[in-house]
Amino acid sequence: MPATPSDPNLTRARSWWGWGYTDAHPDDAECTALGALLPGTLARPLPxxxxxxxxxxxxxxxxxxxxxxxxxxxxxxxxxxxxxxxxxxxxxxxxxxxxxxxxxxxxxxxxxxxxxxxxxxxxxxxxxxxxxxxxxxxxxxxxxxxxxxxxxxxxxxxxxxxxxxxxxxxxxxxxxxxxxxxxxxxxxxxxxxxxxxxxxxxxxxxxxxxxxxxxxxxxxxxxxxxxxxxxxxxxxxxxxxxxxxxxxxxxxxxxxxxxxxxxxxxxxxxxxxxxxxxxPRHKASASVAFTDFHRALDAVRALARSDLAPANCRLLDPGEALLSGAAHDGAAVLVLGFESATAPVNDRLATALDLARAHGGRAPSPAADRDTPGDTAVGAWRSAFLRMPYLRDGLARMGAVVETFETAATWDRIPELIDDVRTQVGAAALKATGHPATVNCRLTHVYPDGAAPYFTVAVAGRPGDEVEVWDEIKAAANDVLHRHRATITHHHAVGRDxxxxxxxxxxxxxxxxxxxxxxxxxxxxxxxxxxxxx
The missing domain is CATH 3.30.465.10 (Uridine Diphospho-n-acetylenolpyruvylglucosamine Reductase; domain 3)
Known part of the structure; x- marks a missing residue:
């Protein structure tokens, strides 16, 4: 039974040089405001x-x-x-x-x-x-x-x-x-x-x-x-x-x-x-705050090794939580979500929240079974997730170096891997630019035997040499991943880079x-x- 293709966004113009749609890109004023968040960026955006x-x-x-x-x-x-x-x-x-x-x-x-x-x-x-x-x-x-x-x-x-x-x-x-x-x-x-x-x-x-x-x-x-x-x-x-x-x-x-x-x-x-x-017809979600990121990692590992199978189990470190608007108090945030086509999922969410509390998490009462996010942190993260590539391009227009890389490793290596990436990549960015860098991390996918950390790096670049700066930072990141026997990519592919x-x-x-x-x-x-x- 063939179907007819359709796309409600076919009339929107795609950007030839950047992410997504041209009408969704930050304008010059928003680019300038973004650049002010990273000392050392350009005074005005690149055309x-x-x-x-x-x-x-x-x-x-x-x-x-x-x-x-x-x-x-x-x-x-x-x-x-x-x-x-x-x-x-x-x-x-x-x-x-x-x-x-x-x-x-x-x-x-x-x-x-x-x-x-x-x-x-x-x-x-x-x-x-x-x-x-x-x-x-x-x-x-x-x-x-x-x-x-x-x-x-x-x-x-x-x-x-x-x-x-x-x-x-x-x-x-x-x-x-x-x-x-x-x-x-x-x-x-x-x-x-x-x-x-x-x-x-x-x-x-x-x-x-x-x-x-x-x-x-x-x-x-x-x-x-x-x-x-x-x-x-x-x-x-x-x-x-x-x-x-x-x-x-x-x-x-x-x-x-x-x-x-x-x-x-x-x-x-x-x-x-x-x-x-x-x-899916049944959905429920909630967020959990942690003051200790390593205890949050333990909670996620326990969830991954359970039979609860959350659809979303995304752990944001404090920097990532702040960037997405999911938290403003220095807490790490775990975004949990469950869905099903056949049965309500409230009980699974409640069990997951109990497990997270046992590892030091602060969790609300379970959200009602519904199609909307379970709390404001979940909604903030979801909006930021979709908007982030456009903001990256806006910061690029300000001469900033803003990019992500991801990997996967077994649970026994995850804590030290994340700590080493933050330290070594931050040092490489400072050496390459003379400016302090922000290095954030979130877990995007979790498995019974390991997880996939996803890192975001942001630093003011050297005007005209932004590509070279990123290549230096990426080389340092690759060295850390190799030392920890973490994969060069979990889902971004190999390509040439x-x-x-x-x-x-x-x-x-x-x-x-x-x-x-x-x-x-x-x-x-x-x-x-x-x-x-x-």
Whole structure:
């Protein structure tokens, strides 16, 4: 039963250089007010960059006539496909240094056009960068290098339909170019949801989630996109890989696992059968305050090892709680939420709050079962969570260095890891800029055996050298993560920015196998060169 794609925000203009919608960005006055919070920032904001001021060269290649109708050389579209949305990308755009702008952008409508474009690119030495919503924050959708004749950005967003729904098995066949809101709008009339909501939900696609093994908003249970995959359809230069729809299989290594997280380096994911579920009808949430952050960590660990399975179990350290407006008294805040499609969740919330109190938390009485946040701290955090990327861009216009990085480690390493990151990254930022930095932490996902800390760094930059400053800070952060055997990324992917850390984390025999797979599936080396492997 096919559905018709729709998106209520299609009429809103997307920013080519920064996060999200142009009408949601802070104006000059708000940018100046934000800059006042970080001593040493610019006196006035950098101007919003214009495509007309960019060095957009003439395309170095001409598409074949049979594909010309799905390919464009429009400068504005090409500029919008040149980078992702990391701090490095934003500040490079503001400084007029966007890097290599793709020669062409293609919007294929079906698998055959994707295959034809790959064949043409292989014959002509054209690098192909698969592109979904362009929300990468790790250099995953840009071309760095000079070994290819030209660069084609392969935008999948025209392939955005829910093609089929299997209500008996709770699954749906969905094209990979569907943005989050487009996907959910097609499932909603059937009372279904994919229930995968990353922070980039509005501006990222199913294919992007699959290619980067994205993590969703939910803290426990099925929160990673891997958990929802039933089968994949992938177009590679060597042919089309279509796995069987199965609830489970022990037949050798999983073919889907080869392409999940491959970041467009092995093939182009064009559609997938995904496990969907009924939309939740019962919700309840509350916040818990802690004066001792380490006791709060113990509480979260106990929750993660229980069978309560909270949908939200996000711990904010005092700095993060202050930044989001969840607390103003120096307390750490645990944001708890429960939801269900079948039964009330008040009892689970009450049990979780009792557990948190046993670890020193100050918790209110449970909120009534309802769709609204359980208290003002929950609402404040939720609003700040959605607004934060726009504020980051506003601070970037003031010359500040503001960025995030995330990781995951086992519980025995978490307390010392967080303390070391705060100390070492703060010291690196001070050394690089001469200004004290703010280094905040929150736990975004929790597991019985570990957790995913997510760090925010903010410091006044060196005017004109903001990218170099961030690279110095990020290198210090990567060193800390490696020393603690924490992953280089929990859900942001590898891209090009995390390659050094990924190379250290990846076992050498697996690297050999990955290179062999790359050579077999992409013999001309055109797919997203430099991502994951050379």
């Amino acid at each position: 919003i960059p214009r495509v007309a001021d960019l060095p957009v060269a003439r395309p170095g290649v001409t598409p074949p006539p049979a594909l010309a109708h799905v390919v464009t050389a429009d400068p504005g579209i090409r500029a919008a496909h040149a980078m992702g949305k990391a701090y490095r990308d934003v500040i490079r755009a503001l400084r007029g240094r966007p890097g290599r702008i793709p020669d062409l952008v293609a919007h294929p409508a079906d698998d055959q056009q994707v295959a034809d474009l790959l064949d043409w690119a292989g014959e002509h030495g054209v690098a192909v960068i698969p592109f979904g919503g362009g929300s990468s924050v790790v250099g995953g959708v840009e071309y760095r290098g000079d070994t290819h004749r030209a660069v084609l950005s392969l935008d999948l967003t025209s392939m955005n339909r829910v093609l089929e729904i299997d209500t008996s098995g709770g699954s749906a066949r969905i094209q990979a170019g569907a943005l989050g809101p487009v996907l959910e709008s097609q499932l909603k009339p059937h009372g279904l949801t994919l229930r995968h909501f990353p922070q980039s939900f509005e501006f990222s696609t199913l294919g992007g989630w699959l290619a980067t093994r994205a993590g969703g908003h939910y803290a426990t249970g099925r929160t990673r996109i891997d958990d929802f995959v039933q089968s994949l359809n992938v177009v590679t230069p060597a042919g089309v890989s279509t796995s069987w729809r199965l609830p489970a299989s022990g037949a050798g290594p999983s073919p889907d696992r080869l392409f999940l997280g491959s970041e467009g380096s092995l093939g182009v994911i064009t559609e997938a059968w995904m496990r969907v579920q009924e939309r 995390h390659r050094p850390g990924y190379d250290l984390q990846r076992p050498q025999p697996f690297a050999l196998a990955l290179r062999a797979a790359k050579n077999a599936l992409d013999p001309h080396g055109i797919l997203n060169p430099g991502v994951l492997i050379d």
